[in-house]
Amino acid sequence: MRYFWAVLLGVIVILSSLHASYSQTYDSSLVGSSVIVTKIGASLTKSSIESGDLESALVYSKFTTDYYSQQIGALRPTENPAVDPLHLLLIDIHSKIENGSLDSVSADLDYVLSEIEKFPKSNDKNLVIVNILGVADQTYQKAFTDNSSQYYTISYDLIREAELISESIASNERQEKEIEEFFFDLKSLINSKADFIPTSKLITAIQRDLTKTDSLTSEKSNLFNSIKDKYSKANQELKNGNYQRAEELVISAYLDNFEYLEGDIEKVDESLVHNMESNMREKLRDMVREKKSPESISAFIEDPILKDLNQAESLFSNLKDNNIQFADAETITPKPLNPIGSASEEQKSGVRSQIDIIRDKLETMLEQYKEGNYEAALTTARIAYLDSYEHVEIPLRNIDPDFTLEVELQFAQMRQLINERADFDLVQEEAVKVRRSLDESERLVTGTGQLAPSIAFTSSFAVIFREGLESVLILGAILTYLEASRNTKYKKFVYYGIVIAIGATAITWIAASYIIEISGANRELVEAIAALSATAVLFYVSFWILNKIEHKKWMEFVKAKVWQASTTGGVAVFVLLSFFTIYREGFETVLFYQAMFGFAKHMESYVGLGFVLGIGVLLAVYYITRQLGKRLPLKILFGLTMGVGAYLSIAFLGNAIRELQTLDLLPFTSMLGIIPRLDINLAKMTGIYPTLESLIGQVMLLSVYLAASTYVLVLRPKRDEQISSMRKSRKEIDEFEAH
Numbered sequence: 041m042r043y044f045w046a047v048l049l050g051v052i053v054i055l056s057s058l059h060a061s062y063s064q065t066y067d068s069s070l071v072g073s074s075v076i077v078t079k080i081g082a083s084l085t086k087s088s089i090e091s092g093d094l095e096s097a098l099v100y101s102k103f104t105t106d107y108y109s110q111q112i113g114a115l116r117p118t119e120n121p122a123v124d125p126l127h128l129l130l131i132d133i134h135s136k137i138e139n140g141s142l143d144s145v146s147a148d149l150d151y152v153l154s155e156i157e158k159f160p161k162s163n164d165k166n167l168v169i170v171n172i173l174g175v176a177d178q179t180y181q182k183a184f185t186d187n188s189s190q191y192y193t194i195s196y197d198l199i200r201e202a203e204l205i206s207e208s209i210a211s212n213e214r215q216e217k218e219i220e221e222f223f224f225d226l227k228s229l230i231n232s233k234a235d236f237i238p239t240s241k242l243i244t245a246i247q248r249d250l251t252k253t254d255s256l257t258s259e260k261s262n263l264f265n266s267i268k269d270k271y272s273k274a275n276q277e278l279k280n281g282n283y284q285r286a287e288e289l290v291i292s293a294y295l296d297n298f299e300y301l302e303g304d305i306e307k308v309d310e311s312l313v314h315n316m317e318s319n320m321r322e323k324l325r326d327m328v329r330e331k332k333s334p335e336s337i338s339a340f341i342e343d344p345i346l347k348d349l350n351q352a353e354s355l356f357s358n359l360k361d362n363n364i365q366f367a368d369a370e371t372i373t374p375k376p377l378n379p380i381g382s383a384s385e386e387q388k389s390g391v392r393s394q395i396d397i398i399r400d401k402l403e404t405m406l407e408q409y410k411e412g413n414y415e416a417a418l419t420t421a422r423i424a425y426l427d428s429y430e431h432v433e434i435p436l437r438n439i440d441p442d443f444t445l446e447v448e449l450q451f452a453q454m455r456q457l458i459n460e461r462a463d464f465d466l467v468q469e470e471a472v473k474v475r476r477s478l479d480e481s482e483r484l485v486t487g488t489g490q491l492a493p494s495i496a497f498t499s500s501f502a503v504i505f506r507e508g509l510e511s512v513l514i515l516g517a518i519l520t521y522l523e524a525s526r527n528t529k530y531k532k533f534v535y536y537g538i539v540i541a542i543g544a545t546a547i548t549w550i551a552a553s554y555i556i557e558i559s560g561a562n563r564e565l566v567e568a569i570a571a572l573s574a575t576a577v578l579f580y581v582s583f584w585i586l587n588k589i590e591h592k593k594w595m596e597f598v599k600a601k602v603w604q605a606s607t608t609g610g611v612a613v614f615v616l617l618s619f620f621t622i623y624r625e626g627f628e629t630v631l632f633y634q635a636m637f638g639f640a641k642h643m644e645s646y647v648g649l650g651f652v653l654g655i656g657v658l659l660a661v662y663y664i665t666r667q668l669g670k671r672l673p674l675k676i677l678f679g680l681t682m683g684v685g686a687y688l689s690i691a692f693l694g695n696a697i698r699e700l701q702t703l704d705l706l707p708f709t710s711m712l713g714i715i716p717r718l719d720i721n722l723a724k725m726t727g728i729y730p731t732l733e734s735l736i737g738q739v740m741l742l743s744v745y746l747a748a749s750t751y752v753l754v755l756r757p758k759r760d761e762q763i764s765s766m767r768k769s770r771k772e773i774d775e776f777e778a779h
Contacts, residue, residue, distance in 0.1 A: 067114060068160060068161075068162040068163070068164065069162045069164045069167035069168050069170075069171060070111070070114045070167075070171055071114060071115060071118055071159055071160060071162060072159075072161060072162030072164075072165075072168040072171075073162075073167075073168045073169075073171030073172045073175070074107075074108075074111040074114060074115060074159075074171075075156050075157070075159050076168070076172060076201055077107055077111075077172060077175050077198065078104060078107065078108050078111075078152075078156050079153060079156055079157075080194065080197050080198060080201060081100055081101075081103050081104030081107060081108075081194070082104055082130075082149050082152050082153055082156070083153065084096075084100040084190075084193065084194065084197065085097050085100040085101045085104060085133070085137075085149060086146060086149040086150070086153075088100055089137070089142060089145055089146055089149070090146065094137065094140070094142075096189075096190050097137050098134075098137050098138060099188070099190040099191070100190060100194070101130075101133055101134040101137050102134060103179070103190075103191070103194060104130060104134075105130045105131055105133075105134045106460070107175070108126070108127060108130055109127065112124070112127055115159065118159055118160055120158065120159055120160075122155045122156075122158065126152060126155055126156065129148060129151070129152060130152065132148070133145055133148050133149065133152075136148075165205050165206075165208070165209050166209065166250045168205060169202045169205050169206055169246075169247075169250055170247045170250055172198050172201060172202045172205075173198070173199070173202050173243045173246060173247055174243075174247070175198055176194075176195045176198035176199050176202065176243065177236075177239070177240050177243045178456065179191050179194045179195040179198065180192070180195035180230065180236055180239055180240075181236045181240070181453055183195055183233075184233065184235065184236040185236075185466070185469070186466075192230065192233065195230060196227065196230050196231070199223065199226055199227060199230060200227070202223075203223040203227075206219055206223070206250070219246060219250065222242060222246045223246070225242060226239065226242050226243065226246070229242065240449060241445070263297045263298075263301055264301070264349065264352075264353050266293075266297045267293045267297045267298060267349060268346065268349070270289045270290070270292055270293040270297070271289070271290070271293055271341050271345070271346065273289050274286040274289040274290050274293070274328075274341070275334070275337075275338050275341065277289065278328075278334035278337055278338070279334050283328055283329075283331050286328050286337075287325060287328045287329065290320070290324050290325055290328060291325070291422060291426060293320065294320045294321050294426065295422060295425070295426050298316070298317075298320060301352065302316070302317065305352050305355065308355050309352075309355060312348060312351065312352060313352075314434075315344070315348060316345070316348045316349070316352065317430070319340075319344055319345050319348070320345060321426060321430055323340070324337070324340060324341065324345065327340060377438065377439060377440070377441070378435075378438045378439050379439070380439060380483070380484050380487050380488070380642060381484075381485070381486060381487015381488065381489075382438075382439065382487070383435040383439075383485045383486070383487075384435075387434075387435045387485065388485060388486045388487075390431060391431070391432050391435065391436075391481070391482060391485045391486065392482060392486065392717065392719070392720075394428040394429065394431045394432050395428075395432065395478045395481065395482055396712060396717065397424075397427075397428045398424045398428045398429060398474075398478060399475065399478065399710075400710065401420055401421075401423060401424035401428070402424060402471050402474065402475065403708060404420050405417045405420040405421050405424065405458075405471070406464075406467070406468060406471055406704075408420060409458060409464060409467055410464055414458060414461055417458050417467075418455060418458045418459060421451070421454055421455050421458055422455065424451075425451045425455075429447070429451065432481050432485065433447075433448075435485050436481055436484060436485055439484050439485065440484055443477075443480065443481075443484065446477070447474070447477045447481065450470065450473050450474050450477055451474060453470055454467065454470040454471060454474060457470055468704055471704075472702060472703055472704065475702045476702065479720055480641070482719075482720040483641055483642055483720055483721060486719055486720065486721070487642075487721075488642050488643050488721050489719060489721060489722065491722055492643060492719065492721035492722045492724070492725050493643050493646040493721075494646075495722070495725040495726070496636070496640045496643040496646040496647050496650070496725055497646040497647070497649055497650040498650065499636065499647075499650065499684070499687075499688060499691075499725065500633075500636065500646070500647040500648075500649070500650025500651050500654065501650035501651070501653050501654045501657075502650075502654075502680075502684035502685075502688070503629065503632045503633065503636070503650075503654070503684075503688065504629060504650070504651050504654030504655060504658070505654045505657055505658060506684060506685060507625040507626075507628055507629045507632075508625060508654065508655070508658040509658070509661065510621075510625060511621050511622050511625050512658055512661050512662045512665070513665065514621050515534065515538070515618060515621060515622075516662060516665045518534060518614075518617070518618070519531060519534060522534075530614050533614040533615045533618075534614050534615075534617075534618045535618075536615050536618075537614065537615040537616065537617065537618030537619035537621075537622070538618050538619075538622055540615070540619050541618065541619045541620075541621075541622030541623040541626060542622065542626070544619075544623050544626065545622070545623060545626030545627065545629070545630060548626065548627060548630045549630045549633075549634075552630055552631075552634050553634070565699075565703060565705075567635070567638040567699055568696045568699035568700050568703070569696075570631065570634050570635045570638065571635045571638070571639075571692045571693070571695050571696035571699065572692075572693070572696045573631055573635075574631050574632050574635040574688075574689070574692045575689045575692045575693045575696060575741075577628055577631060577632075579689050579741070579744075632688070633647070633651075635692055635695075638695075639695050639724040639725065640724065640725065641721075641724070642721070643721065643725075686742075686745045689741065690727060690738050690741050690742055690745075691725065691726050691727035692727065693727060693734075693737050693738055693741055694726070694727020694728060694729060694734045694737070694738050695724060695727045697729075697731075697733055697734040697737050698727075698729050698731070698734055701731060701733065701734075706733055707733060708731055708733070709731055709732035709733060710730060710731060710732075711730045711731060711732050711735065712730045713730075714730070715728070715729070715730040715731075715735060716728070716730070717730050
């Protein structure tokens, strides 16, 4: 097989010499990095074959083949006749590994490794490193997302190769030391399998450091040139009447190029970058969509867009001439961050509207991708970011720039997966991350408001009061009975049980928090399950209270508990009775509060205050019943707690359904315009969302509560009264007949 490829290569060389050749320009740094990445992939494949690790060989081979396929357009202008044969050979190698036909694979890989070396080398080592780090960033994100040991290895080898190249570059001592430390930190992060966000930031820092070693950074210069080139092509397409292609080009000019410049431009001229954003992202695209005349669009591109672009480019030159670095400019004049919810009302309203649009776009994108319409899915994903999230970013960036960057990376990763035509599950998983980030984006921009924290406080108070009331009344009755019967020696064992139960509840809370913390990608599912569990428990508890809402029935229940403890007379009985009385409520409390904290983001202090006040009121109830001997209005108290429990269960159910919709485990049918679209914090505390599925679930549960309450509070008392009246009449008749 090796000789076949050699002969094929020779034939191609001969044939190519018979035709007039012409020179093409090519990106030498991209060719150089492509060669290195392909070599690393092929070498890892070969070493895995030799060690008998076919599973890893298959992963490495797929990575190498896919990567080479993506770079073939950049390699062809080198006029190396081996470009296409190597592509076919890599595909053949992967097919052989997949089928288990390994006889000639090692020899074929040796041939690949030797031929790839024949591509022209690049003198711009800085940009070669930048390109390699870009691939390392993508592979590490995949490694972290999939927990793939093979992709961790690929990313580490790419980083190590970039580091080796950087060591051969003559640079000033300060920068050389800084880059050396960056690489050390980066390798440490990869070895510890850290989150991809800090690794991505560190990679970006290295890239920026490297591309600032020359006067005007080549990377930035390329971006400026790319924007100008795309606008030039867009003008040509407009002259040809192809408005659709022109729109694609102006989108790419902004999204794929200007996005990487705006952060640096903003640091030196904030008003300029905002004007450029508006002109490039909105006004120009609107003109193309509305099919304005090519002359008017071309004039707008010329002034103000290209005029502002040239001004921004000159800023880079001025900074270089004055030996100023962007990072330094940022540290000298740090920009103060705005508090949560500091955006204007108009911005808050706009953010809510844009987030709703993005959610619809994500649904559309997933449907398109599932149907195999990849180009449409990519366009929809781009529009979701470009037309909508860009508007969210404007106020968000001033509140939490790190989170803004994180969401930008999520959108970029989603587009990258679509572009690579990855498995649907991977694209869906990235869309879920974006959905979760949309909620947090809205929280940060709109703030908590006043009503949502009030509901959080009231709900927290009601939960702890409801859970503690039963325990206080039962334990108070037991202690009162022991004192009345002069069995005070057992009181300390009741207290022992209380202390043990409190300790067990604390351990349960820690364990539950730990489980949620380590759940990682499954956190949303865990929170949804917790919310459903809380709904079920509240449903049961509410009906339990409903059946004991009459004082007489409650007292019968308490007396049964006291009689159970006193007649047995054992020490363990009092410990166990008080333990289970407290721990049962404690377990329920942990469940409810874990669910509540999952929904009450940025309102945790209000939940905590409600808890503290609830404990204080419970202590007051204990004092009133034990020390003052007062009788509580149990019917009113139980009625209120039952109502609060019903409300919370309905809210938890709405949130659980929405979590499952976010995870695409339940269908999503939008009812915007029919159901009120509440602020995110208010929606979380009420569980009311504009979706058909959550509405149906909540209405059904509410109907059960109303039907049960009507039966217990109205119909059953009437029936009992009728039965009692009939018995009384029958008794009177019997007495009359007896006389």
